[in-house]
Amino acid sequence: MLRSFQVTNHRSMAQPQELRLTRSRTAVLPAPVTAIHGAAASGKTSLVDGLAHMRDAVLHSVTRWDPYAGPVRRPHLAHADEPSEFVAMFTAEGMPYTYGFRLDNTDVLAEWLHCHPHNRKRVVFEREGDQVRIGATFEAVRYGIGAIAPLVRPNALLLSLTGQLPAEALMPAYRWFAGRLDIHTGPGDPQTVAHRLGAHLTRSPDHAARLLMLLRSTDTGITDLLIAAHDPAYADYLTELDADITGAAAELDACLNSTERARALEQTHGLTVFGLEAELENLRAARDTLYERMVSRRGVGLGLVHEGIDTPFDIADESAATVALLRLLPPVLDALDTGRVIAIDDIDTYLTGDASDQLIQLFQNPETNSRGAQLLFTTRDRTLVDRGNGRSQTRRTTVWQLRRTATGVSELTPK
Structure with missing residues (x-):
């Protein structure tokens, strides 16, 4: 669950x-749909790219940034020598x-992770330059944080390590960025x-x-999808993983759905609901990796x-519209199944208005979005925000406006 995202420079x-996904600062739960409307070059891509940059920094600053x-x-x-800052408020494994x-241009100036049990702030760690302070509440796990803190480079993130x-x-927090946040920009490569x-x-x-x-409910003309049978060298492994x-x-x-079942799981296997969820994410990631290895040898056969x-x-x-729909349907359905956050830049650039509206309504409808998934999308078309999904907009959608000032700076305001 993502509550807010703030980006600077x-x-x-x-x-x-600051983009808030709740209808007010005091709201407990975010809306399932957050729409950002703005004209061309107003900064919509900059906002979504900022969220993507934050996620990529967490996942790859240690392994992919030049040491x-x-x-x-x-x-x-116009502000190349000033610092950039990224802040996200989210709920991971039941904890806010x-x-x-x-x-800046040379180092990570500051980094911080706070948790908020019962709406009380507790410092997990705070980093200023090469100094890392571990919160008093986390003294019991000081060795875990303290052991890795001296290993982090000045130009990489501690959370990334x-x-x-x-x-x-x-x-x-790391698993949230790795497995609960999905971001899509650009048209997508067909392969x-x-x-x-x-x-x-x-x-x-x-x-x-x-x-x-x-897919059949959209105006693509597609009536069926054909996929090649699994390569025998991988078929048994994929079948076991799927099971x-x-x-x-x-x-x-x-x-x-049952606290008694959850309690029995923990007593029998020593696994909490959140631990089981993490194990499930690991299984899905392993399955995707194995499938990718298989198709890299002989293709998808689609x-x-x-x-x-x-x-x-x-x-x-x-057509570009059909490829765009095929690009978005799998991650959208995965988000609905797992309760992920999915951000889509310019959702209607290649899709028709009806297809875009259909995807949005999947998140607005409690029957198709029973796991609390969130959709964040940008659009130039105000009618897409106000069209048929308006019946539930007041409760299930937040709307923001982006505009670009005369000095070339984007400003974000709620509508």
Whole structure:
């Protein structure tokens, strides 16, 4: 669950801009849909890219940033020598957190992680330059944080190091960025789209049937999707993983619906609901990795059957609108299944208004969004925000406006 995101000095966001996904500062739960409307070049992509940059910094600053250069950042051109800052408030494994960091052209100036049990702030760690302070409440796990703190480079994030050297107190926040936040910008490469589509379709017959039903309801003309059979060298492993994923998902649903079942799980296996959720994410990631290795050898074998045409289409033969829809359907359905946050920049650039509206309504409808998934999208089309989904907009959608000032700075305001 993402409650708010604040960014300073990233691309056109020169001044601090805060996006709240709740309808008010005191609201307990965020709205399932957050729409950001703005004209071309108003800063919509800068905002979504800022969230993507924060996630990528957490996941990759240790492994992919040049150890002999400054932190990777994209400041406003008129403020190139001023720091950039990113702050997110989110709930990970049942605990509210605030995480943020500040960068300049040479180092990570500051980094902090706070948790908020019962609305009380507790410091997990606070970093200023090369000094790291561990909160008093976390003295019992000081060794975990304290052991990795001296290993972090001045131009990398301490939380990022948790991906290589796990520290128990930091893992929920790291896992949230790694597995609960999905961001989509640009049109998408057709072959990459085919790989993710194939991975989604082959997980279970239910996945394939639901995606095909949604696809048939749009004006693409596609009536069926064909996928090559699994390579025998991988088939047994994929089948075992799919069975494990199905079993773990069923157990998770049972535990979420019954406190007695959750208590029995912890007593029998020493595993909490959040631990089971993390295990399920690991199984899904392993399955995706194995599938990607298989298709890298022989391709996905994806064929798209159109009404009245005998020969299946290759994805490269499809229109930009169809590829855009095929790109978004798997991550949207995955977000609904797992309660993830998904951010989509310019959702209607390639999709039709009806297709975009259909995706939005999947998040607004409590029946199709029973796990608390969140959709954050940007659009130039105000009518997309106000159209048929307006029946639930007052309760289930927050709307923000972006505009660009005469000085080339983006400003974000609630509507």
